[in-house]
Amino acid sequence: MRIKSxxxxxVRGVKHLRAENLPETGVIVIHGPNEAGKSTIADxxxxxxxxxxxxxxxxxxxxxxxxxxxxRGTQWLQSVHSDKAxxxxxxxxxxxxxxxxxxxxxKTPETELTIFAPQRASxxxxxxxxxxxxxxxQHLDAKLLNALFLQQDQLDTAIVASGxxxxxxxxxxxxxxxxxxxxxxxxxxxxVEAEYSRYFTDKTGRPAKELKDAQTREKDAxxxxxxxxxxxQALDGNVEQYSRAMxxxxxxxxxLPGALESLxxxxxxxxxxxxxxxxxxxxxEKLALAQREDERAREDLMxxxxxxxxxxxxxxxxxxxxxxxxxxxxxxxxxxxALENLQAAVDEAxxxxxxxxxxxxxxxxxxxxxxxxxxxxxxxxKVTALEGLQAAVDGANKLAAARGRIIQDADVEAVESAxxxxxxxxxxxxxxxxxxxxxxxxxxxxxxxxTSQVLPAGQDTVLALDATTDLVIGSIPVRFEPGAQGKDLVxxxxxxxxxxxxxxxxxxxxxxxxxxSRRVEHQEIDHRxxxxxxxxxxxxxxxxxxxxxxxxxxxxxxxxxxVQACQSADAATVTAGGEAVELGADQTADQIVDPAGEKPxxxxxxxxxxxxxxxxxxxxxxxxxxxxxxxxxxLAPLQKRPAFxxxxxxxxxxxxxxxxxxxxxxxxxxxxxxxxxxxxxxxxQRAAALVAELKEAVATAEAxxxxxxxxxxxxxxEGAQEKVSSLRxxxxxxxxxxxxxxxxxxxxxxxAEKLRNAESSWEAAKAVLASTQQRAEAAKLLYTTMVVHRxxxxxxxxxxxxxxxxTLASAIFGPDVEFGLNEELEIVNRSQGETxxxxxxxxxxxxxxxxxxxxxxxxxxVARGSEEQSVPVLxxxxxxxxxxxRLDLIAAVFTQAAKNSQVIVLTCMPERYDSxxxxxxxxxxxxxxxxxxxxx
Numbered sequence: 001m002r003i004k005s006x007x008x009x010x011v012r013g014v015k016h017l018r019a020e021n022l023p024e025t026g027v028i029v030i031h032g033p034n035e036a037g038k039s040t041i042a043d044x045x046x047x048x049x050x051x052x053x054x055x056x057x058x059x060x061x062x063x064x065x066x067x068x069x070x071x072r073g074t075q076w077l078q079s080v081h082s083d084k085a086x087x088x089x090x091x092x093x094x095x096x097x098x099x100x101x102x103x104x105x106x107k108t109p110e111t112e113l114t115i116f117a118p119q120r121a122s123x124x125x126x127x128x129x130x131x132x133x134x135x136x137x138q139h140l141d142a143k144l145l146n147a148l149f150l151q152q153d154q155l156d157t158a159i160v161a162s163g164x165x166x167x168x169x170x171x172x173x174x175x176x177x178x179x180x181x182x183x184x185x186x187x188x189x190x191x192v193e194a195e196y197s198r199y200f201t202d203k204t205g206r207p208a209k210e211l212k213d214a215q216t217r218e219k220d221a222x223x224x225x226x227x228x229x230x231x232x233q234a235l236d237g238n239v240e241q242y243s244r245a246m247x248x249x250x251x252x253x254x255x256l257p258g259a260l261e262s263l264x265x266x267x268x269x270x271x272x273x274x275x276x277x278x279x280x281x282x283x284x285e286k287l288a289l290a291q292r293e294d295e296r297a298r299e300d301l302m303x304x305x306x307x308x309x310x311x312x313x314x315x316x317x318x319x320x321x322x323x324x325x326x327x328x329x330x331x332x333x334x335x336x337x338a339l340e341n342l343q344a345a346v347d348e349a350x351x352x353x354x355x356x357x358x359x360x361x362x363x364x365x366x367x368x369x370x371x372x373x374x375x376x377x378x379x380x381x382k383v384t385a386l387e388g389l390q391a392a393v394d395g396a397n398k399l400a401a402a403r404g405r406i407i408q409d410a411d412v413e414a415v416e417s418a419x420x421x422x423x424x425x426x427x428x429x430x431x432x433x434x435x436x437x438x439x440x441x442x443x444x445x446x447x448x449x450x451t452s453q454v455l456p457a458g459q460d461t462v463l464a465l466d467a468t469t470d471l472v473i474g475s476i477p478v479r480f481e482p483g484a485q486g487k488d489l490v491x492x493x494x495x496x497x498x499x500x501x502x503x504x505x506x507x508x509x510x511x512x513x514x515x516x517s518r519r520v521e522h523q524e525i526d527h528r529x530x531x532x533x534x535x536x537x538x539x540x541x542x543x544x545x546x547x548x549x550x551x552x553x554x555x556x557x558x559x560x561x562x563v564q565a566c567q568s569a570d571a572a573t574v575t576a577g578g579e580a581v582e583l584g585a586d587q588t589a590d591q592i593v594d595p596a597g598e599k600p601x602x603x604x605x606x607x608x609x610x611x612x613x614x615x616x617x618x619x620x621x622x623x624x625x626x627x628x629x630x631x632x633x634x635l636a637p638l639q640k641r642p643a644f645x646x647x648x649x650x651x652x653x654x655x656x657x658x659x660x661x662x663x664x665x666x667x668x669x670x671x672x673x674x675x676x677x678x679x680x681x682x683x684x685q686r687a688a689a690l691v692a693e694l695k696e697a698v699a700t701a702e703a704x705x706x707x708x709x710x711x712x713x714x715x716x717x718e719g720a721q722e723k724v725s726s727l728r729x730x731x732x733x734x735x736x737x738x739x740x741x742x743x744x745x746x747x748x749x750x751x752a753e754k755l756r757n758a759e760s761s762w763e764a765a766k767a768v769l770a771s772t773q774q775r776a777e778a779a780k781l782l783y784t785t786m787v788v789h790r791x792x793x794x795x796x797x798x799x800x801x802x803x804x805x806x807t808l809a810s811a812i813f814g815p816d817v818e819f820g821l822n823e824e825l826e827i828v829n830r831s832q833g834e835t836x837x838x839x840x841x842x843x844x845x846x847x848x849x850x851x852x853x854x855x856x857x858x859x860x861x862v863a864r865g866s867e868e869q870s871v872p873v874l875x876x877x878x879x880x881x882x883x884x885x886r887l888d889l890i891a892a893v894f895t896q897a898a899k900n901s902q903v904i905v906l907t908c909m910p911e912r913y914d915s916x917x918x919x920x921x922x923x924x925x926x927x928x929x930x931x932x933x934x935x936x
Contacts, residue, residue, distance in 0.1 A: 001140055001871045002902055003045070004091040007933055010079040011086045012040045018930040019922055020091075027898045031910035032924030038906035042149060042876050046071040048088040048101060049136060049145075052129050053109035069146050074105045083107075089933065095139025101132055140871065141166040144862065148855050149874045159854045161801060161825035167858055170865030175796045189786055196783035199776035207776075214765075214772040221765035225758040232755050235745065242741040249734035256727045263720040270717035273710040280701045287694040294687040301684050304677055307668040314661035321654035328647040335643035342635040349628040356621035363618075366610040369562035376555040383552050386545050389536040396529035405508055407519045415503050415515045422496035429489040436463040436471075447472035798825055804857040811892040812849055827854065845881040849890060852878060856897035863900040872902035879912045891915035 005020035014037040022028055032038055050069045051057060057064045057073035064073035077086035085107035091100045098117040104110040113128035115121040123131050136142070144166045147159055161167055193202065199211040207215055438446070438461040445454055448463065449470055455461045471478040509515045536545075675683075798821050805827070809817050813832060820829040820836070827850060829838050839847065855873050863870040879887060894916045897903055905913060913919060 001145070002093040003872055003904070004093065005089075006041060006045065006091075007089040008037075008040070008044055009087040009932070010082060010084040011037075011044055011077050011088060013037055013080050014040055014928065015079070015081055016930075016932060017041070017924070017927045018933065019927050020930075022904075023902070023920055024093075025898055025900060025902055027894050027903045027905065027913065027916050027919040029905045029907065029910055029913050029916075029919050029921045030924055030927070031907050031921065034908050036908075036924050037928075038908070038924060039151075039876055041906060042151065042874055043072050044077070044088045045090065045874070046149065047074060047077065048090050048103050049132075049140075051105075053103045053105055053111045055105070069142050069149075077105055085109075094135055097135050097139065099132075099135070101128075141862075144858070145871045148859055148871050149876075150851060150855055150878065151876050159826065159851070159858075161854070161858060162823070164858065166862045166870075167801070167825075170861050171797055171800055173865060174800050192779075192783050192786055195779045199772075199779055200783075211772055211776045214769045218762070218765040218769040221758070221762040225755075225762045228755040228758040238741050238744050242738055242745065245734045245737040245741070249731050249738070252727045252731035252734065256724070256731070259720070259724045259727055263717075263724050266713075266717040266720040269713050273708055273713040276705055276708060277710050280698070280705045283694070283698045283701050287691070287698050290687065290690045290694050294684075294691045297680075297684040297687045300675075301680055304668075304671055304680060307664065307671055310664040311661070311668055314657065314664045318654070318657040318661050321650065321657045325647075325650040325654050328643070328650040331643040332647045335641065339635075339641075342631070346628070346631040346635050349624070349631040353621070353624040353628045356624040360618050360621045363610065363616075365562060368558075370610055372555065372558045372562045376552075376559050379548065379552040379555050383545075383548050386536070386539055386548065389532070389539055390545055393529070393532040393536050396525070396532045399525050400529050403522055403525060405506075407507055407509075407515060407522055409519070411503075411507055412515055412519050415500070415507070415509075415512055418496065418500040418503050419512050422493070422500050425489065425493040425496045429493050437461070438463070800861060801825055801857060804860055805853060808853045808856055808860075808893050808896060809850070811896075812853075812886060812889045843881070845883065845886065848878060848881050849886065852890070853893060856893060856901075856903075859901040859903075860897060870901065872904055873897065874904045874906070876906045877908060878905070879907075880909075882912070887912050888915045891917075894919075 002024045004022055004024075005018070006022075007016075007018040007020075008014050009016055011017075013035065017037060019030065019041075030038060030041065046069050050067050050071060051074050055074045057075060059073045059076040061073050064071050064076075077088075079086060085104050087102070087104040089100065089102040092098075096118050097115060099113060099115040102110070102112040102114075111125055111128040111132075113121075113123045113132055115123075115131075121131075141164065144164050147161075147164060196202075197208055199208050200206065201208055206212075438444070438455045439459070440455050440457055443454065443457045445452055447453070447470075453461075453463075468479065504510065504512075504515070507515055507518075509518060802819060802821060805819050806817055809819070813830070816832055818831045819827050820831065822828050827839055829836050830842065830846075830850070831837075839850070842850070852875065855875075859870065859873045879890065882890065891913070894903060894913070895918070898916075898918075907913070910921060
């Protein structure tokens with residue numbers, strides 16, 4: 001069996017996964033993090049090969065576990081992300097069969113089996129299930145598949161190889177020997193085994209009932225003897241222990257008075273040391289309090305001196321600000337007089353500038369009025385011409401919109417192609433049609449498909465027959481049935497006619513000619529539309545008709561605005577042509593714009609004169625601006641009123657100095673009222689004296705404390721307490737032991753008599769056992785001698801398997817490694833040189849490696865001996881207990897095993913397999929992103 005691809009949908013935690021193009025031999029590593037779905041792949045393969053789509057096996061039910069290929073159950077496949085049905089698709093080769101099996105469980109069960117070789121077939125439902133089961137039963141060893149699919153919980157368990165049919169066939173064919181299960185025992189061997197079985201079991205070689213009963217009686221008697229001996233020994237020990245407990249009690253009672261006396265002395269010393277320590281701490285606290293009072297007194301004295309200094313400084317500042325205030329008042333009077341004269345000159349310059357600006361505005365308004373009229377006339381002409389072109393485009397668009405479905409060249413070609421196909425079909429039909437030729441002597445009548453037809457006399461009347469036709473000739477009904485070719489030609493004509501009719505109906509035409517004429521008509525409309533659009537586009541250039549219309553409307557509005565501006569402007573005189581012209585004051589636009597000068601007595605300007613007047617007005621305005629700037633430049637320094645500002649500043653400083661002086665005097669008076677300076681000085685002296693006194697007292701107390709080791713005194717006191725407690729506990733424990741042993745000793749009377757009776761019973765049972773064992777050993781010797789010869793044959797049978805194991809294992813354990821196999825071909829120990837280690841005593845990593853090697857050995861033997869029965873080796877997350885050195889070595893084992901077999905590894909640690917050359921790796925996350933096949 002070889003797996004080519006697998007695809008999962010909605011299986012457990014896997015929404016979708018597809019792995020395809022799996023090589024038929026070699027190592028395939030599928031890796032990903034924990035809980036990514038790797039083990040799900042292995043279980044999905046087991047279930048799709050074992051369970052029908054209609055099965056509803058519960059997770060880990062007995063039915064699922066006891067299957068030929070054990071699995072978790074179909075219900076276990078249910079998606080954890082949604083309620084969608086789980087689906088599995090598997091492409092594989094089994095024996096001569098190459099096929100794809102697809103199953104869906106739980107909801108709307110479905111089975112699809114597609115066989116590609118040796119003969120193609122496609123089956124569904126129960127038929128597909130039965131065919132799949134037949135293929136697997138004929139060409140797949142289910143026990144072998146179960147053995148070679150290595151799960152995580154099997155990584156350190158040995159495999160029983162003798163029960164695998166595929167392996168047994170290979171070993172039998174290779175050695176000529178038979179397995180244990182097929183060996184026929186001789187009559188002599190049966191009798192020897194029967195005698196042996198009286199004393200030993202067949203499977204384990206342990207004592208059977210007769211020998212076991214004798215051993216049991218001897219063992220029970222020996223046990224009774226041992227119990228009696230132990231009882232006597234226990235009694236002797238209890239008496240000795242009672243004596244020791246009594247001595248311990250007396251010793252503790254004697255030492256307890258002295259310990260109590262010592263405890264009282266230690267307690268008094270500890271109490272005195274603690275009192276001394278408390279006294280020193282109290283002195284230190286008094287000193288700290290006095291030091292804080294001393295610091296506060298000195299701080300209060302310094303503050304009083306600072307207040308006196310602040311009053312003197314404030315008085316000096318007040319006198320200084322008074323002198324500055326008098327000087328600032330004189331400078332302010334001088335500044336006010338100069339400011340008044342300069343302000344009058346600035347006001348006069350501003351009036352001249354205002355008159356000049358009015359003249360500029362009037363001249364500009366006149367120019368704008370003339371230009372607005374000119375723009376309006378130009379835009380009006382251009383828009384009128386463009387609107388005519390737009391009307392032509394709109395007319396062409398209207399004709400194009402009226403066409404309905406536009407017929408393209410492709411439509412004409414499609415209709416002509418359909419018509420040609422129809423004509424060809426009609427021609428073929430006519431040529432292939434059977435012909436019925438009538439040539440009556442007299443006028444006759446026939447009925448064709450329920451329609452009467454007159455046949456003229458003496459003429460040929462040809463009736464083409466290309467479809468089922470009912471005829472009535474005279475009174476005889478006739479039915480013509482055309483052959484298969486005729487029916488096909490009739491159907492081709494009908495299909496061609498139907499296609500042509502559909503195309504004509506879609507184009508809303510009744511004939512091919514109408515389609516052609518309407519195509520020409522539509523092309524002419526398109527030509528006219530393109531020409532009109534081209535002419536309009538050329539006329540527009542980079543402009544837009546809607547924008548030009550908006551611009552025209554804006555020009556009209558500008559003309560109206562200039563008229564209103566001219567009428568509402570203030571009167572102003574401008575110079576034009578060397579003459580003064582009066583503008584504004586309710587003038588109309590026509591009064592300004594009149595190049596003919598036909599209104600006597602009214603000022604008239606043309607565009608040139610208006611522009612000249614505008615330049616003259618702007619020059620006059622510039623001169624007035626310069627004059628104003630000169631006046632303002634002279635005024636600017638005084639406008640800031642530096643002298644006035646200095647006066648205000650001096651007044652503020654003088655007032656602030658008065659406030660500061662008042663505050664300083666009030667603060668000093670309040671402090672003196674609270675505590676006069678003389679009393680404050682006395683308080684500071686008293687605090688300093690108290691600190692000095694307390695420092696001396698603390699120094700004296702600390703010197704006394706240093707002479708006494710308070711901690712040592714306390715430790716001695718606690719030690720004395722512990723000693724008294726220990727003596728009391730030892731005395732109480734000894735008394736409790738004595739009380740408990742006293743009752744036990746009293747109950748043990750008669751132990752010596754029981755011991756004598758037990759010794760007699762054991763001697764009798766021992767004699768019976770010796771006799772039975774002599775007979776059993778004789779039977780065993782005969783049996784083992786015959787078994788040696790039988791086992792030699794079995795060893796030949798197991799030799800290829802043992803050799804394969806040693807060959808593969810030598811890459812890891814060394815060239816001298818051998819394995820001990822039991823009758824079930826199960827590894828029981830490993831030997832290297834002279835050292836043999838039982839399988840259960842090997843490390844977890846070694847057992848894990850042997851679990852892989854045994855599977856590889858079986859796969860190798862089966863693949864070489866029976867390609868049809870071989871199966872892939874699937875390893876679910878192995879080598880977790882294998883060190884890096886062994887990982888490098890076991891890579892060679894994988895390489896050797898994969899030469900003839902397909903080895904699939906599911907792992908979260910792909911780096912364990914980095915040393916395997918030629919491996920193929922798949923990231924399970926990428927497999928989940930692969931596109932789904934068309935099967936699902």
